[in-house]
Amino acid sequence: MAYPWHYDESIQVGTDYQDENEVRAYDQRMQRLRNVGREVEEIQRALALSSEATVWEIGTGTGECALALAPRLQQVYATDVSPVMLQYASRKAAHRGIRNISFENGGFLSGFQPDGPVDGVVTQLALHHLPDFWKTQALDAIATRLRPGGRLFLRDVVFPSGIDNYDDFFSKIVDGVRSKAGNDFADKTIQHIRKEFSTLDWILEGMMARSGLKIIQKDYQGFLSVYVCEK
Numbered sequence: 756m757a758y759p760w761h762y763d764e765s766i767q768v769g770t771d772y773q774d775e776n777e778v779r780a781y782d783q784r785m786q787r788l789r790n791v792g793r794e795v796e797e798i799q800r801a802l803a804l805s806s807e808a809t810v811w812e813i814g815t816g817t818g819e820c821a822l823a824l825a826p827r828l829q830q831v832y833a834t835d836v837s838p839v840m841l842q843y844a845s846r847k848a849a850h851r852g853i854r855n856i857s858f859e860n861g862g863f864l865s866g867f868q869p870d871g872p873v874d875g876v877v878t879q880l881a882l883h884h885l886p887d888f889w890k891t892q893a894l895d896a897i898a899t900r901l902r903p904g905g906r907l908f909l910r911d912v913v914f915p916s917g918i919d920n921y922d923d924f925f926s927k928i929v930d931g932v933r934s935k936a937g938n939d940f941a942d943k944t945i946q947h948i949r950k951e952f953s954t955l956d957w958i959l960e961g962m963m964a965r966s967g968l969k970i971i972q973k974d975y976q977g978f979l980s981v982y983v984c985e986k
């Protein structure tokens with residue numbers, strides 16, 4: 756780290772994605788609960804990505820999104836701060852014969868970042884690992900790496916403003932997760948609210964604007980929000 760006050764993003768907050776059992780369990784849970792094919796359709800459309808496009812995915816995790824995007828694009832840089840996640844994802848790429856993903860150790864703030872301007876940046880369920888000040892630095896780094904007119908696709912837990920009683924709001928969210936995905940995932944959701952750094956929508960939107968990222972689409976999807984921004 757260049758300065759002693761810099762945030763050490765290699766230390767995991769909440770779930771420890773350096774733990775191989777957590778990584779395997781995460782992958783199995785996500786494969787059960789998510790439709791990656793539909794997600795990448797949504798991402799490719801939102802970012803207007805052609806087959807010549809280059810994309811930087813930050814916090815790739817077990818790599819499902821990068822693996823599904825790669826055959827549609829020229830090049831994907833799939834980055835994460837967890838070497839265990841990267842190893843897990845790159846093994847899948849080798850197994851599936853996908854060669855145009857470069858898996859690199861790096862985060863929003865440090866480590867590998869692509870040299871040239873990229874057409875799109877994708878980050879899902881990862882930005883909430885950073886406290887708010889560091890989110891501003893992350894969004895600046897994203898804006899710097901995007902070509903003019905390039906777009907960011909961000910899906911994450913973002914708390915809506917204008918809620919009268921957040922305890923009632925979170926109780927309903929946790930009950931919904933429990934009935935759809937079981938006790939374990941409900942416990943992870945509680946841990947997320949208590950320990951991780953999801954922020955309020957108006958704060959995140961102010962950060963995006965100050966980084967020169969114009970919001971062109973916003974969807975609230977249950978506990979998750981999707982933002983599409985253009986540089």
Ligand SMILES: C[S@@+](CC[C@H](N)C(=O)[O-])C[C@H]1O[C@@H](n2cnc3c(N)ncnc32)[C@H](O)[C@@H]1O
Nearest residue numbers: 764772814815816836837862863879880881884
């Ligand atoms: C909940 S997983 C999401 C993985 C994947 N994007 C998905 O949608 O399934 C969060 C991932 O973000 C990574 N991560 C945590 N902090 C990060 C940071 N500062 N920069 C990049 N990735 C980070 C974790 O190692 C983990 O792989």
